[in-house]
Amino acid sequence: MHPLDKCLLFHLLMYLGRSADGSEIINGELAPENSMLYMASLQDSNGHHLCGGFLIREDFVLTAAHCDPRITHVVLGTHDLKSVNDDNKISIKDKYKHESYKEVKTGNDIMLLKLSKKVSLNGRVQTIPLPTSGMNNQDACQVAGWGAIETGGRAVDDLRVVDVSIINLEVCTKEWGRLPANVICAGGYGTDKGFCRGDSGGPLVCNGKAVGVVSFDIGGNYPDVPNVYTDVSKYLTWINDTLKPYK
Template identity: 85%
Template sequence: MHPLHTCLLFHLLMYLGRSAATINGELAPENSMLYMASVQNSKGHLCGGFLISEDFVLTAAYCDDGITHVVLGTHNLKSVNDDNKISIKEKYKHESYEKVTTGNDIMLLKLSKKVSLNGRVQTIPLPTSGMNNQDDCQVAGWGAIETDGPAVDDLRVVDVSIINLEVCTQVWGRLPDNVICAGGYGTDKGFCRGDGGGPLVCNGKAVGVVSFNIGGKYPDVPNVYTDVSKYLPWICSIICSP
């Protein structure tokens, strides 16, 4: 992307982050990614999320748009019943979050009850340190599978590669602090509309939260995630409390 365009594009991110899903992904095997959560409002699926404890889901702060409940334990959003739906008791948006363009795009959702971990529902561990550019990573969600396409009912997953942060910053022109770049930019794989809040999973750990990319000709720029490792003290301050 031409560097003269990067500044203007940056100021469009708040809109485009909401309008951007798993491009060129495949159906996730039924026995995989059992930590995935569909974060929903009264109209249905809005964002992704992931279960990190029996009663907390991690997602993106920008997903706070009338959300009322999460769906766990199914890859198919048409196969939802009262057992799958769990209401949200409390939302903990990062206190420094203002908008996607300024970073801190992360939010914890406290569920109304603890869920039973079983063959359909599991938690995913968080990282203990920063990223390795060679890590094998995936992103998953119920978002669109093509630019401007509709969201899907079946969970899809796609392999993505980590992009060096210096390269990512040069391409974007400016980035918030505490982010990871992966997918897009020279590949035909990444996230899109409806995948926001879902996890970037590397070596079995949720290292990132889907935050933003850019609409239009996909993929002109790298996809951007909130770096979970930078928020571990904040997460623990909430979920580790008595």
Template identity: 90%
Template structure:
């Protein structure tokens, strides 16, 4: 083969290899600085990002139940986890971690948790709450998911918040793909597309029409290349009574 052809073929294969990794959350982009002001990074005592979350009241963050071990605080008010200071950190007591009482593991459902903050945060140009849905959602809704998770399978969490557009997938079709799913979930992204979430995005919101309709729960064996099945989210609309009970008991 001519040396020039060898050179071009090598670089083509390198390009395809990078594309197969899902290298740009997955195939997303940096979140605009003044967007998604409800996003929270759920962290441990070493300041390591564990999961995403989102502010639903001045003193409560909603996240996934499987994010529980090691939580000490959340970070609000920044998209860049390298620029965190004490003003961004709000501590959480062990007694203020409210995991859904029926949660056992992600594949059996009820993967939802509320974190009561040690103080109410001030809502301003850096921090805002996001509304929850009042009913179920329309399968035609255009949605987004965001987080600080890995941007490829087996990758590390990133410092800058990323966001990607995803489409809702019919639940019957999604169940056929998976074979079995827990109750009260939403499917979006993954199957039939190269966009979705990855490790470290757990607990973040699925946002449709300005409302947090889902909580990032699980994908297929941590595979972020989406070979065959959809991403799965906890359906927030099915847990509104539980959320109201926790909030009302903590005023």
């Protein structure tokens, strides 16, 4: 599809309220085996991968609110979804969707999953720290997931990762026309890399911290507009308040 046609299609989709949720890593590479040990695959009762997420405490996974339907458990401790066993699976006890979330295009696309038990942190499973404040200027960040690697393709079994750069929010807003509050833009603009459509709920990792949650994009193999993430730093109070009763 010609870039102009894709832009026109995008604005039509936005008008209709149907921006694309992230579900593919485009032009990435296999994640090294002992990296990103915080990554979680969110699955349904049949073991189908639906979304990504990331472990922030032994009993909590952070993800996107739009991932809520049908997920029943998370898989931790493996990059290869063909090698999942009962030891990797942890059921979800409770879901805490942000109270202001209505739909992706209006923002607050963030959710905490309370696991049924605490997981053991070891050489296969680790947590990832969250930012302590707002983003500084960052150039090199990463996003990862198990989504398809091309539009219309099937999900992959091996975790893939791609490098992306933060995009100025003014530039991002200009390209999109409008954006919800509390978002970060990275990748997908002026490049053929990003989550177009990246794995929903997965982390945007900069300097070893999970600064964003994959939320939405335009869709397509080579996006013309930036990829959009929920800005985790804007929800630290909500996250801490949700975790507090379980300490």
